[in-house]
Amino acid sequence: MKRFPLAILTTALALTPLLSHAQAFPEKSITFVVPFAAGTATDQIARALGNSITAETKQPVIIDNKAGASGFIASQNVAKAPADGYTVLITTNTTHAANEHLFKKLPYDPVKDFAPIAALGKGGQIMVVNPSFPAKTVAEFVALAKKEPGKYSFGSGSSSSRMAGELLQQMADIKLLHVPYKSNTLAVTDLLGGQIHMMITDTATGLPQVKGGKLRALGMSSASRSPLAPDVPTISEAGVKGYEMGYWFAAYAPAKTPPAVVKRLNELLVKAAKSESAKTAFYEPTGTEVFTTSPEELAKFQAGESQKWGRIVKAAGIEAE
Numbered sequence: 001m002k003r004f005p006l007a008i009l010t011t012a013l014a015l016t017p018l019l020s021h022a023q024a025f026p027e028k029s030i031t032f033v034v035p036f037a038a039g040t041a042t043d044q045i046a047r048a049l050g051n052s053i054t055a056e057t058k059q060p061v062i063i064d065n066k067a068g069a070s071g072f073i074a075s076q077n078v079a080k081a082p083a084d085g086y087t088v089l090i091t092t093n094t095t096h097a098a099n100e101h102l103f104k105k106l107p108y109d110p111v112k113d114f115a116p117i118a119a120l121g122k123g124g125q126i127m128v129v130n131p132s133f134p135a136k137t138v139a140e141f142v143a144l145a146k147k148e149p150g151k152y153s154f155g156s157g158s159s160s161s162r163m164a165g166e167l168l169q170q171m172a173d174i175k176l177l178h179v180p181y182k183s184n185t186l187a188v189t190d191l192l193g194g195q196i197h198m199m200i201t202d203t204a205t206g207l208p209q210v211k212g213g214k215l216r217a218l219g220m221s222s223a224s225r226s227p228l229a230p231d232v233p234t235i236s237e238a239g240v241k242g243y244e245m246g247y248w249f250a251a252y253a254p255a256k257t258p259p260a261v262v263k264r265l266n267e268l269l270v271k272a273a274k275s276e277s278a279k280t281a282f283y284e285p286t287g288t289e290v291f292t293t294s295p296e297e298l299a300k301f302q303a304g305e306s307q308k309w310g311r312i313v314k315a316a317g318i319e320a321e
Helices: 007-024 043-057 071-077 091-100 137-145 161-174 183-191 203-211 259-273 276-286 293-313
Strands: 029-033 062-067 087-092 114-129 153-156 178-180 198-202 218-222 248-254
Touching: 007 153, 029 071, 043 062, 043 087, 043 114, 043 153, 043 203, 043 248, 043 276, 062 114, 062 218, 071 091, 071 248, 071 259, 087 091, 087 114, 091 161, 091 248, 114 161, 114 183, 114 203, 114 259, 114 293, 137 153, 137 203, 137 218, 153 161, 161 198, 161 293, 183 198, 183 203, 198 293, 203 218, 203 276, 248 259, 248 293, 259 276, 259 293
Parallel strands: 029 062, 029 087, 153 178, 153 198
Antiparallel strands: 087 248, 114 198, 114 218, 114 248
16 A cells, blocks of 8 residues: 655645535625625626526625725725635726725735636726717817816716726816716716716716716727717717727635635636626626636736726826825
8 A cells, every 4th residue: 555645645634624615615695795886887797797606506695885985995894804705806997906006005905915716897988978068079078178177077986987087188188177976876976967077987887878868978988889889989089099998897805715715716707707697687788898817817917907007097197195
């Protein structure tokens, strides 16, 4: 009989419970913590993926919206949660690429405090105004803003939305008043009421209002037109050449979550993102592209995105708060 070294045998015995646990995961409900309010695109994708995972595992997925403070509250909550895989942050580039460049001090570290799980999707945004606003095109909006610098405002409820507006100012050489909100849905409410003049928001939040005739679309922030709104030109072709700004979704667990559990979560989330139910419930209606990765690929993608957002923030002349 062959004899195995004691160290190898000890390691194998120690890993057995972890592997067994990962194979059985999940054995209870999983909580998806969302940094934005109910109704936002991040909330919608979390619910669509949660429903798919519940159908797969027979375990409930609880959606916990912790909106506010540019995602600080939700991110800090997950960073401090038990590293057992049952608390997952469903978030965007706001918390894990932009915030570190927009704020001098974060209550969480977007790299050290999290275990990357998977990218979940990406897409463009839509520039919208109240139908009563005189500008009917991007070029007309820019002309008005140039005529009266600082008179017109734009709202934002996420870093993606804010940076889209900041980039527009930079590239169109205009000056707008920025009005921050806890979520894009709250900003849309004020846009509908005429309290602000414009916003560039995720299509999941803005497009339904456009189709309902409550807002007017001026342009898409993506490089190409959206199949959901083929008549809406891109901001680039409508007057600000070269303009492009997008957003992405991803999932993170607390740091030190066992790799086997992270792997299992990756499998569940990637399968959910590619499911017919998620496609019907979220991806197709919002024009979001299915974009999935391994944990290692997400870490690399996040690093590159952080560098890109840092360059945009610096070019826009935004000082960290």
